[in-house]
Amino acid sequence: MSDAPHLTFDLDMPGVSRGHLVVPGGADHGELLLPVFSLNKGEGPRLLVTGGNHGDELEGPIVARRLIEWLPGAQMCGRVIVVPVLNPLALEAWSRNTPLDGLNLNRVFPGRANGSITHRIADAVSRVLLPMADTVFDLHSFGPKWDCLPAATTHPIADPDLMARTVRMAEAFKLPLTLVWPHNDTAGMFDITAQNQGKVFVCSEFGGGTVGADNLAIYEAGVRNALIALGLVEGKADYPIFRHQSFAQTLETRLSDELKSPAPGIFEPRCSVLDEVKQGDLIGILHSMNSLSAESIDIRAPETSIVLAIASGAHVDANKVVAYVARPLKI
Amino acid sequence: MSDAPHLTFDLDMPGVSRGHLVVPGGADHGELLLPVFSLNKGEGPRLLVTGGNHGDELEGPIVARRLIEWLPGAQMCGRVIVVPVLNPLALEAWSRNTPLDGLNLNRVFPGRANGSITHRIADAVSRVLLPMADTVFDLHSFGPKWDCLPAATTHPIADPDLMARTVRMAEAFKLPLTLVWPHNDTAGMFDITAQNQGKVFVCSEFGGGTVGADNLAIYEAGVRNALIALGLVEGKADYPIFRHQSFAQTLETRLSDELKSPAPGIFEPRCSVLDEVKQGDLIGILHSMNSLSAESIDIRAPETSIVLAIASGAHVDANKVVAYVARPLKI
Numbered sequence: 187m188s189d190a191p192h193l194t195f196d197l198d199m200p201g202v203s204r205g206h207l208v209v210p211g212g213a214d215h216g217e218l219l220l221p222v223f224s225l226n227k228g229e230g231p232r233l234l235v236t237g238g239n240h241g242d243e244l245e246g247p248i249v250a251r252r253l254i255e256w257l258p259g260a261q262m263c264g265r266v267i268v269v270p271v272l273n274p275l276a277l278e279a280w281s282r283n284t285p286l287d288g289l290n291l292n293r294v295f296p297g298r299a300n301g302s303i304t305h306r307i308a309d310a311v312s313r314v315l316l317p318m319a320d321t322v323f324d325l326h327s328f329g330p331k332w333d334c335l336p337a338a339t340t341h342p343i344a345d346p347d348l349m350a351r352t353v354r355m356a357e358a359f360k361l362p363l364t365l366v367w368p369h370n371d372t373a374g375m376f377d378i379t380a381q382n383q384g385k386v387f388v389c390s391e392f393g394g395g396t397v398g399a400d401n402l403a404i405y406e407a408g409v410r411n412a413l414i415a416l417g418l419v420e421g422k423a424d425y426p427i428f429r430h431q432s433f434a435q436t437l438e439t440r441l442s443d444e445l446k447s448p449a450p451g452i453f454e455p456r457c458s459v460l461d462e463v464k465q466g467d468l469i470g471i472l473h474s475m476n477s478l479s480a481e482s483i484d485i486r487a488p489e490t491s492i493v494l495a496i497a498s499g500a501h502v503d504a505n506k507v508v509a510y511v512a513r514p515l516k517i
Numbered sequence: 518m519s520d521a522p523h524l525t526f527d528l529d530m531p532g533v534s535r536g537h538l539v540v541p542g543g544a545d546h547g548e549l550l551l552p553v554f555s556l557n558k559g560e561g562p563r564l565l566v567t568g569g570n571h572g573d574e575l576e577g578p579i580v581a582r583r584l585i586e587w588l589p590g591a592q593m594c595g596r597v598i599v600v601p602v603l604n605p606l607a608l609e610a611w612s613r614n615t616p617l618d619g620l621n622l623n624r625v626f627p628g629r630a631n632g633s634i635t636h637r638i639a640d641a642v643s644r645v646l647l648p649m650a651d652t653v654f655d656l657h658s659f660g661p662k663w664d665c666l667p668a669a670t671t672h673p674i675a676d677p678d679l680m681a682r683t684v685r686m687a688e689a690f691k692l693p694l695t696l697v698w699p700h701n702d703t704a705g706m707f708d709i710t711a712q713n714q715g716k717v718f719v720c721s722e723f724g725g726g727t728v729g730a731d732n733l734a735i736y737e738a739g740v741r742n743a744l745i746a747l748g749l750v751e752g753k754a755d756y757p758i759f760r761h762q763s764f765a766q767t768l769e770t771r772l773s774d775e776l777k778s779p780a781p782g783i784f785e786p787r788c789s790v791l792d793e794v795k796q797g798d799l800i801g802i803l804h805s806m807n808s809l810s811a812e813s814i815d816i817r818a819p820e821t822s823i824v825l826a827i828a829s830g831a832h833v834d835a836n837k838v839v840a841y842v843a844r845p846l847k848i
Binding site: 244330396458476496 | 535550552553554576579601602605661664726729730761785786787788789804806807808809810813827829830831
């Protein structure tokens, strides 16, 4: 047993390889084996596809499994590495974070070899897999507590050239939404580690709520479109049909577009994703849990915008995001 | 403070009352106050509407809150009592069971006055509210891990007259599905306690996955239809439109219609609710978590049937139900 993270096979071997990324053991957990698929067709783009970064977002792992099925018959050149599940401990627990150390894998990159299990996963991915790729697709979704538009997203990037290339790559998914999404909590994201190395990194947000057959078909089409755009596979990229519409738009959301719960209570959604709302339109209602005499509180749109994501009806604490709105991108 | 469960107001007062059902404190938790709404218009049907029996099923509490808003302007006769949230501890935790004692409220009825908090809630409802009603609507849903048809359901009832009246009441919701659902785990259900007292008890299963505005409108329409059928409010009962269709069917599901995971792994749904499947049709696929070389396992329909509910893509253990199918009811 080696103390360094490593693969159980040689990525340079031509053709299909299946094996594991070995995440070394530590005080909190033994050695962890992450299943890895690789298809090496020589010269061409080098792509890394990852899913299961968060354990309650199953769309990515399932689309990654589908990709592995058809890629051997379709890939023409280059190298594709697929890791369907980055965090199996979180996935088995249907939990965003790793239950063992409570950490969010997407906030500990590039990880630490001598850290807890979540740090060690990030370290293994950063050191063993990331150097082998020029482009990364990290397949996320909003998780079970949200409904959201299928989107390929990026955070704003300081380097304008990398930003332009990243937005073009995101748009190549041809999902209903390409989104530029600022975040005040980017430290430790997989995105940042990859972008600091000059790589194009697209984070898909494949909807939310139930992981069902209809939506999985849309998400798989999005990934196929992106692979066509990269020249890895042949075919015609089509806009998938989402809720009886076929369309694509590039939007941005701002920190002020996060609509929050003014108090604790039961959140009742009163609009749906894709709705165009004007200033003052009703987004949702917050009901007191403690009394049926207390006035419910309306949550309204701050200005004209499009509903990008809305929380499921649920009990929420005060100051929690219950909806995201967005507007046309101005670069 | 009294040691017996009681209401903070007099249910016999005419008109609207709002107050609380007091669940006495015990060793594990202090006194619990459940908000209660009552509208007494004298002679007529006596209806109890409850939500939040399971804490991760928010459709019921939200529809109950909506009902409270329009009932004062609509109710013509009789008595309606509404308790939007039976188990606030589970609801705050977004958990099916009560976190404090780990119990499923819908398996401890009629409860025990000297039991843990979940038992005491059941005891308070059974002793204080249930005697005031002839009909009970307990508003459930399949929860966040499922997609399912909006349904009004009943378990089979030994008394044929009560069974017939219960199915008629369930059909009056005019939801896409009226379902007769046998269960091998009925001990302690709210249903049984109510039916043993000769009451008509309908358990709605208001879909699953995301709790969104569109579906809430359907569920609210279902409850309104049922109140019209009872003669409590005036109006015309209409079949709500569900996924661009307006229809209603009465089906039954059998224990053999529970399709289970043959092994642990990631469940990938390959069909949708409302799909008509023939023997051998693909319902879903189970993917190994441990290896990308292991064969995935197909889960297929045992015979011609309709998909009533399908689990969200997720990690499942072996022998877990991942889909329910159903067939036309034969009484």
